[in-house]
Amino acid sequence: MTQVSEEAFEGPYFNIADPSFAMQSEEVRRARDESWIARTNYGYAVLRHAEVGSLLRSKSLSQGSAQWPEHHGVHSGSFYAWWSKNLLVLEGTEHTRIRRLLNPAFSPARARKLKASFQVLADELVNDIADKGSIEFVNDxxxxxxTRALCIMLGLPEEHWEFIADRADTIGLALSVNIQEEIDKIDTAVDELYEFVETLIQERRENPVDDVISTLVTQSSDSDSLSPEELRNAIVLMLFGGMDTTRNQLGLAIQTFIHNPEQWELLGQTPKLVNSALEEVLRVNPTTRWVTREAVEDFEFQGVQFKQGTTVHLFTASSGTDVQAFPDPEIDIEEKDRKAHFTFGGGKHQCIGQHIAKADMSVALATLATAITDLQLDGADEWLPDSGNTGPVKLPIRFQKRS
Structure with missing residues (x-):
């Protein structure tokens, strides 16, 4: 097979910094039909399911998100310092050690334990909206x-939810190609979460309780433990990632079901299908549009030559509807034999919080579906850019209360 370098590559090209770039577009579908790979203004994009899966496990690629701020002109500041040291971007023994110390806080057993509390929260919020007929889904x-589910998980008083949501929302702007334009307020949000977390850590040292934070604080006194900086950075990551992605994914789920009303009806009538429904939404309309890797060495894959340092975006959203992997790629919540999607990444960087994320989102979707029907858009919606992580900023909907 002839090897192709980036300079000689003549396949599809995307400007992923263009605000009009859309993952679920004819442009991307045509490119995926033509080629498993495309070139972008930030390296390569991998479009198909099989190749995304293989490269997620490749030892020739490292977590490439570490370079995201620098690729967009951000070389210093609070966000830059935090981003360079959080679990998402670490590699090697440092990544393995910190992940091992954090794993108990995100175990399947803990997720199961939390579901009853998530259900109480979902019932409260759904009861508040069911008779209204229309809401702005993101804020309401x-x-x-x-954010309140995150507070439950971490053992925080729910009164903190608006503060956490606001700062997490601001930090989420850093995952957009517009990061440089927003960096001052992003840095301020990181500083404010740092201060909040330092106070929280001190409170748990003085008065430990049965929650995730107390467990991590107690562990920090052991010989094999998180340093004060690692502990702070990990908790800030929990506050950011645990809120931002769940909020975005719930909005994307509602968008998906607005376009597929028969699937929403099926879920409302058969809520035991919720786990399958969630997996299908994660496959066809994920908040994580791509995950980023960087070549740690020169290597060849399927005839393409990757040079050390090359950025490689693995398009999880495109791979989830690849007709070579999913001959009928439309959402089907009764499908039992779907291949795995890559919305939570893969390999050693697979999302550590996925069990809890699935637990809270499945409770939310089942509760909504059994309470309301006839979902429709009710005015102008507003969305984050379709790059990295996306989701609705504003999603007005109307509905009927289910009888």
Missing amino acids: FAAPFA
Whole structure:
């Protein structure tokens, strides 16, 4: 097979910094039909399911998100310092050690334990909206549910949810190609979460309780433990990632079901299908549009030559509807034999919080589906750029209360 370098590559090209770039577009579908790979203004994009899966496990690629701020002109500041040291971007023994120390806080057993509390929260919020007939979904449900569920998980008083949601929302702007334009307020949000977390750590040292933070604080006194900086950075990551992605994904789920009303009806009538429904939404309309890797060495893959340092975006959203992997790629919540999607990444960097994320989102979707029907858009919606992580900023919907 002839090897092709980036300079000689003549396949599809995307400007992923263009605000009009859309993952679920004819442009991307045509490119995926033509080629498993495309070139972008930030290296390569991998479009198909099989190749995304293989490269997620490749030892020739490292977590490439570490370079995201620098690729967009951000070389210093609070966000830069935090981003360079959080679990998302670390590699090697440092990554393995910190992940091992954090794993108990995100175990399947803990996720199961939390579901009853998530259900109480979902019931409260759904009861508040069911008779209204129309809401702005992000502010009226997705944001309070995601952030209050996070407070439940971490053992925080729910009164903190609006503060956490606001700062997490601001930090989320850093995952957009517009990061440089927003960096001053992003840095301020990181500083404010740092201060909040330092106070929280001190409180748990003085008065430990049965929660995730107390467990991590107690562990920090052991010989094999998180340093004060690692502990702080990990908790800030929990506050950011645990809220931002859940809120966005719930909005994307509602968008998906608005376009597929028969699937929403099926879920409302058969809520036991919720786990399958969630997996299908994660496959066809994920908040994580791509995950980023960087070549740590020169290597060849399927005839393409990757040079050390090359950025490689693995398009999880495109791979989830690849007709070579999913001959009928439309959402089907009764499908039992779907291949795995890559919305939570893969390999050693697979999302550590996925069990809890699935637990809270499945509770939210089942509760909504059994309470309301006839979902429709109710005015102008507003969305984050379709790059990295996306989701609705504003999603007005109308509905009927289910009888």
